[in-house]
Amino acid sequence: MSQSTAPIVEFRGASKRFKAKNSDVKAVDNVSLSINAGEIFGVIGYSGAGKSTLVRMINALEPASSGTVIVDGHDLSTLGEPGLRTLRQEIGMIFQQFNLLQSRTVARNVEYPLEVAGVAKQERKRRVAELLEFVGLSDKAKSFPSQLSGGQKQRVGIARALATNPKILLADESTSALDPETTRDVLELLAKVNRERGITIVVITHEMDVVKHICDRVAVMELGKVVEEGTVFQVFSHPEHPATKKFVSTAIKDKPDPETLARLRGRHTERLITVFVHEDGGYGRRITDVLHDHNVRGGIVYGGISEIKQRPFGSLTWGLEGTDADIAAVIAELSQYTQVVDLGTSANPLDGFGYDIFTQEGEPADYVDHYAQAENQDSANPFSRFFGGKKK
Amino acid sequence: MITFQGGLAAATDWSQMGPKLIEELGTTLYMVGASLLIGGLLGLAMGLALYLTRRGNLFENAFVFNLLNVIVNFIRPIPFIIFITAMGPITQALTGTILGPKPAIVAMSVMTMMAFSRLVEQNLVSLDPGVIEASRAMGASRWRVIRTVIIPEALGPLILGFTFLFIGVVDMSAMAGAVGAGGLGDLALRWGYQRMNWEITFVTLLVIVAIVQAAQFLGNWLARRVMRR
Numbered sequence: 001m002s003q004s005t006a007p008i009v010e011f012r013g014a015s016k017r018f019k020a021k022n023s024d025v026k027a028v029d030n031v032s033l034s035i036n037a038g039e040i041f042g043v044i045g046y047s048g049a050g051k052s053t054l055v056r057m058i059n060a061l062e063p064a065s066s067g068t069v070i071v072d073g074h075d076l077s078t079l080g081e082p083g084l085r086t087l088r089q090e091i092g093m094i095f096q097q098f099n100l101l102q103s104r105t106v107a108r109n110v111e112y113p114l115e116v117a118g119v120a121k122q123e124r125k126r127r128v129a130e131l132l133e134f135v136g137l138s139d140k141a142k143s144f145p146s147q148l149s150g151g152q153k154q155r156v157g158i159a160r161a162l163a164t165n166p167k168i169l170l171a172d173e174s175t176s177a178l179d180p181e182t183t184r185d186v187l188e189l190l191a192k193v194n195r196e197r198g199i200t201i202v203v204i205t206h207e208m209d210v211v212k213h214i215c216d217r218v219a220v221m222e223l224g225k226v227v228e229e230g231t232v233f234q235v236f237s238h239p240e241h242p243a244t245k246k247f248v249s250t251a252i253k254d255k256p257d258p259e260t261l262a263r264l265r266g267r268h269t270e271r272l273i274t275v276f277v278h279e280d281g282g283y284g285r286r287i288t289d290v291l292h293d294h295n296v297r298g299g300i301v302y303g304g305i306s307e308i309k310q311r312p313f314g315s316l317t318w319g320l321e322g323t324d325a326d327i328a329a330v331i332a333e334l335s336q337y338t339q340v341v342d343l344g345t346s347a348n349p350l351d352g353f354g355y356d357i358f359t360q361e362g363e364p365a366d367y368v369d370h371y372a373q374a375e376n377q378d379s380a381n382p383f384s385r386f387f388g389g390k391k392k
Numbered sequence: 393m394i395t396f397q398g399g400l401a402a403a404t405d406w407s408q409m410g411p412k413l414i415e416e417l418g419t420t421l422y423m424v425g426a427s428l429l430i431g432g433l434l435g436l437a438m439g440l441a442l443y444l445t446r447r448g449n450l451f452e453n454a455f456v457f458n459l460l461n462v463i464v465n466f467i468r469p470i471p472f473i474i475f476i477t478a479m480g481p482i483t484q485a486l487t488g489t490i491l492g493p494k495p496a497i498v499a500m501s502v503m504t505m506m507a508f509s510r511l512v513e514q515n516l517v518s519l520d521p522g523v524i525e526a527s528r529a530m531g532a533s534r535w536r537v538i539r540t541v542i543i544p545e546a547l548g549p550l551i552l553g554f555t556f557l558f559i560g561v562v563d564m565s566a567m568a569g570a571v572g573a574g575g576l577g578d579l580a581l582r583w584g585y586q587r588m589n590w591e592i593t594f595v596t597l598l599v600i601v602a603i604v605q606a607a608q609f610l611g612n613w614l615a616r617r618v619m620r621r
Contacts, residue, residue, distance in 0.1 A: 059529055061525060061528060061529060081533075084531075085531040085532075085533060086531065087531075088528075088529060088530060088531035089530070089531040091529070093526065093529040093530075095522060095525075095526060097520075097522050099520070099522035099523050099525065099526035100523070100526075101523055101527075101541060101544070101545060102523075102545060103544045103545050103547065103618070104544075112527065112530065112540070113530040113531070115540075116527075116530050116531050116532045116536065117531065144620075160530075164530075164531075170529075
């Protein structure tokens with residue numbers, strides 16, 4: 001959806017420190033990041049990772065302690081308070097708790113930023129009507145926020161954030177207080193805002209599903225640092241950092257986790273392999289063709305395929321019956337198209353995912369990848385048990 | 393002038409006491425009204441200042457906050473009957489006298505201001521900081537945030553707090569009556585209590601209860617109107 005690649009927001013070695021009792025806390029630590037005009041950019045991290053602070057550095061609600069933040073060509077540190085106020089009118093923001101004024105009606109809430117911007121009354125009324133129409137709440141104009149559902153409140157929040165025709169919309173955990181169905185509606189609305197109005201959206205979230213649903217690119221934050229950044233497809237298909245892997249696994253449950261794998265081995269004594277599916281190889285049809293060619297019988301025992309940015313993504317775990325030589329040939333041929341993980345048989349299991357739960361000596365799996373590399377970089381990481389295969 | 397020979401039997405001459413009661417009611421309303429107006433406005437300002445200079449708020453300023461905090465904490469615990477006498481020199485300088493309603497209004501306004509500043513501060517502290525952040529994010533200046541967010545959002549509770557204050561101010565006015573300010577307190581004390589005329593005491597009491605009830609009713613009604621959400 002990127003209409004242009006010019007960065008509209010740029011962090012250059014930006015940090016934000018807060019004074020704590022004994023030492024400073026670095027909420028945002030030396031972050032360099034570019035957000036392109038017209039894209040939906042996700043920032044994902046656990047609570048306390050610094051993502052909320054990071055997003056507030058864009059509208060200078062939290063000014064950077066050091067480094068530079070450039071928004072729409074302005075170095076924020078050179079703008080005084082009046083300059084910042086003007087800039088903020090070009091940056092809409094929506095919040096987890098909606099933050100609507102309880103003492104104002106829906107229409108008057110949407111009108112508020114227009115009052116701040118000094119828009120004439122006639123024009124304000126016209127804009128408010130148009131915005132409420134856009135978010136589908138025209139009939140609630142005279143209601144008070146307390147009379148609305150969570151999803152409706154967030155729609156009012158979005159209408160309010162769009163009132164001044166901003167170039168950027170900051171969404172701070174905007175769906176975290178909503179149920180799954182309402183979340184989907186609100187995300188669709190955000191996608192529509194991006195599509196129809198060309199507004200750059202920065203989405204802060206701790207839910208990978210949100211990223212998967214609407215983002216073009218994503219940055220993963222941990223302890224104030226951006227630990228990984230890339231297109232959503234890249235990050236989902238080749239997560240590098242343990243934190244990223246953890247997030248990806250929450251959104252796509254296709255690979256068997258250790259407990260599931262143990263149950264699979266109990267049910268299926270045959271050879272198990274996991275074949276990754278993405279659009280540049282590993283289609284189901286191709287797998288069955290290869291099996292057929294090598295005289296191997298196989299059935300799917302676990303897995304799932306979903307879409308990320310309209311591209312198929314996932315993995316399938318197969319139970320294969322055939323001679324060792326034939327199966328080895330199958331694996332070799334499939335490996336030319338996609339990633340294949342050999343899990344062995346229940347009698348002779350292989351630690352293909354690097355779960356590291358096997359006690360017996362065995363030839364390490366031929367599954368060599370970045371998981372292991374990331375593990376070597378950060379062996380103290382708690383996620384390594386699931387993702388960072390230690391090779392024996 | 394009516395003189396009592398001491399004793400409960402003495403009948404009250406309401407043709408004389410009626411106008412007296414009305415007059416003292418007027419004095420009380422004058423003292424209470426003026427103190428609520430002056431003390432209320434100053435208390436609102438001071439409460440806002442306490443809230444705004446708090447850590448993490450719009451005009452964070454530890455020095456100002458601590459100074460105001462100490463002033464309020466210093467004056468508020470002083471029993472009003474002592475406070476009003478201690479204010480003598482100041483009221484003398486301001487109004488030229490220490491007798492009558494005007495000097496009482498000085499002391500009552502100060503105490504009202506202190507009490508209201510705490511009520512205002514407490515109500516504002518419980519305000520959702522999210523709405524303030526949201527309006528800042530929309531480019532509102534700090535003064536606009538105070539005018540269009542902080543006060544309107546807290547208006548209902550502020551009106552209720554102010555109504556609650558009314559009772560305290562009537563209470564103060566009665567004590568002021570004991571030290572020469574006049575008003576219903578004076579009437580109940582000198583004409584009722586000291587002459588053991590229970591009739592006057594109870595009539596005065598009923599009038600005071602009626603005023604407070606009316607004020608409470610008005611306050612509740614106003615608060616409900618602004619809080620229709």
